[in-house]
Amino acid sequence: KAGVTQTPRYLIKTRGQQVTLSCSPISGHRSVSWYQQTPGQGLQFLFEYFSETQRNKGNFPGRFSGRQFSNSRSEMNVSTLELGDSALYLCASSGTGTSGLTDTQYFGPGTRLTVL
Amino acid sequence: GESVGLHLPTLSVQEGDNSIINCAYSNSASDYFIWYKQESGKGPQFIIDIRSNMDKRQGQRVTVLLNKTVKHLSLQIAATQPGDSAVYFCAESNDMRFGAGTRLTVKP
Numbered sequence: 001k002a003g004v005t006q007t008p009r010y011l012i013k014t015r016g017q018q019v020t021l022s023c024s025p026i027s028g029h030r031s032v033s034w035y036q037q038t039p040g041q042g043l044q045f046l047f048e049y050f051s052e053t054q055r056n057k058g059n060f061p062g063r064f065s066g067r068q069f070s071n072s073r074s075e076m077n078v079s080t081l082e083l084g085d086s087a088l089y090l091c092a093s094s095g096t097g098t099s100g101l102t103d104t105q106y107f108g109p110g111t112r113l114t115v116l
Numbered sequence: 117g118e119s120v121g122l123h124l125p126t127l128s129v130q131e132g133d134n135s136i137i138n139c140a141y142s143n144s145a146s147d148y149f150i151w152y153k154q155e156s157g158k159g160p161q162f163i164i165d166i167r168s169n170m171d172k173r174q175g176q177r178v179t180v181l182l183n184k185t186v187k188h189l190s191l192q193i194a195a196t197q198p199g200d201s202a203v204y205f206c207a208e209s210n211d212m213r214f215g216a217g218t219r220l221t222v223k224p
Contacts, residue, residue, distance in 0.1 A: 004159070033212075035214075042205075042214055042215065042216040042217060043160070043205060043207075043214035043217075044214070045212035045213070045214075048212075056212065090159050090160070092159070092160075104165070105162065106162070107152075107159030107160045107161065108159050109157070109159050110159050
C-alpha cells in the first residue's frame with residue numbers, strides 16, 4: 001500500500017505570495033492532518049480534515065487554510081506569505097473516524113517551504 | 117500554559133546500550149500519548165503509544181512508561197542500534213501537542 005505523498009517536496013516563494021501544498025493520504029484513510037515543523041517551535045498542529053470537513057484546528061492565523069476533496073486528498077493554502085512561514089509542512093493520514101491523535105497517524109515526507 | 121516538553125535536546129549512547137528519552141506533560145486530563153521517530157529528511161514515524169489507564173507498554177525493543185502522578189513519560193530503547201539515530205517526539209493526543217524532540221545519536 002502506497003504511503004502518504006506530498007507535493008511539491010521543495011518550494012521557494014517570496015513574501016506576500018501565496019502557496020498551495022498538496023497531500024494524498026493512504027488509500028482508504030479519510031482523516032488528513034497538517035502540521036508545521038520549525039527548529040524553533042517544533043511540530044505544531046495546523047488542522048485536521050475528515051470527510052471534507054475541518055474537524056480540528058490549531059492556533060494559526062487565518063492565512064492558513066485547507067480543504068479536503070471527496071477522494072480524501074487535501075490541500076493546504078498559505079496566503080500573504082511571511083518570512084516566518086518558512087518551515088517543513090507535514091501531512092498525516094489516519095484510517096479511523098476518531099478525532100484527534102487517537103489513531104496511528106502516518107506522515108508524509110513533507111514539503112519544505114522557504115520564504116525569501 | 118499547558119505544554120508537552122522534553123528534558124534533554126540531545127542524547128548520545130554507545131551501540132548496544134539502552135537509551136531512555138524523557139518527556140513531561142502538564143495537562144492532567146491527557147489520556148493518550150504517542151512516541152514518534154523522525155529520521156533526517158523523513159516525516160515522523162509512529163513507534164508506540166500508551167493510554168492513561170496503563171503504566172507501561174512494550175513493543176519490539178521499545179518500552180513506554182507513563183507516570184501520571186508526576187506527569188512524565190519515557191521511551192526506553194533496548195540494545196540501541198545505529199539505525200535508531202533520529203529525533204524522537206512525544207505527543208499528547210487531547211490537545212494535538214508535540215514535544216520539541218530529542219536527538220538520539222548512536223555511536224558505533
